[in-house]
Amino acid sequence: MFVSPAYAQAAAPAGGAQMLAQFAPLILIFVIMYFLMIRPQQKRVREHRNMVEALRRGDTVVTQGGIIGKVSKVRDDGELEVEIADGIKVRIVRSTVSQVISKADAPAA
Structure with missing residues (x-):
C-alpha cells in the first residue's frame, strides 16, 4: 500500500549520452529551420539591397x-x-x- 523510499530513489542520473540524445531533435530542428527559412530570407534581403543600391x-x-x-x-x-x-x-x-x-x-x- 505504501511506496517504499528505496523504490522512489531507484532512478539513475542521466548520463552524457542520454542527454545528447535528448537534445539531438532540438538541434536537428534548428538546423532544418536554418536551411529552409533563415538562409533563403537572408538571400532575398541581400538581393533586394543590391537591387535598391543599383537604382x-x-x-x-x-x-x-x-x-x-x-x-x-x-x-x-x-x-x-x-x-x-x-x-x-x-x-x-x-x-x-x-x-x-x-x-x-x-x-x-
Whole structure:
C-alpha cells in the first residue's frame, strides 16, 4: 500500500549520452529551420539591397504600395524622386521599391 523510499530513489542520473540524445531533435530542428527559412530570407534581403543600391535615373520601378513610375532623380539620403505621370513627381524611400521593371539603357563605352 505504501511506496517504499528505496523504490522512489531507484532512478539513475542521466548520463552524457542520454542527454545528447535528448537534445539531438532540438538541434536537428534548428538546423532544418536554418536551411529552409533563415538562409533563403537572408538571400532575398541581400538581393533586394543590391537591387535598391543599383537604382539609377531612368529605371522604371514598382513600389510596395503598387505605384509604377520612372526614377527621375536619385538622392543620397535614401530617397528617390519618381515621376508617376507627366509632370507629377513624388519622393519615395529607396527601400520601398519592390521591383525594377526595366533598366535604363546602359551608356555606350
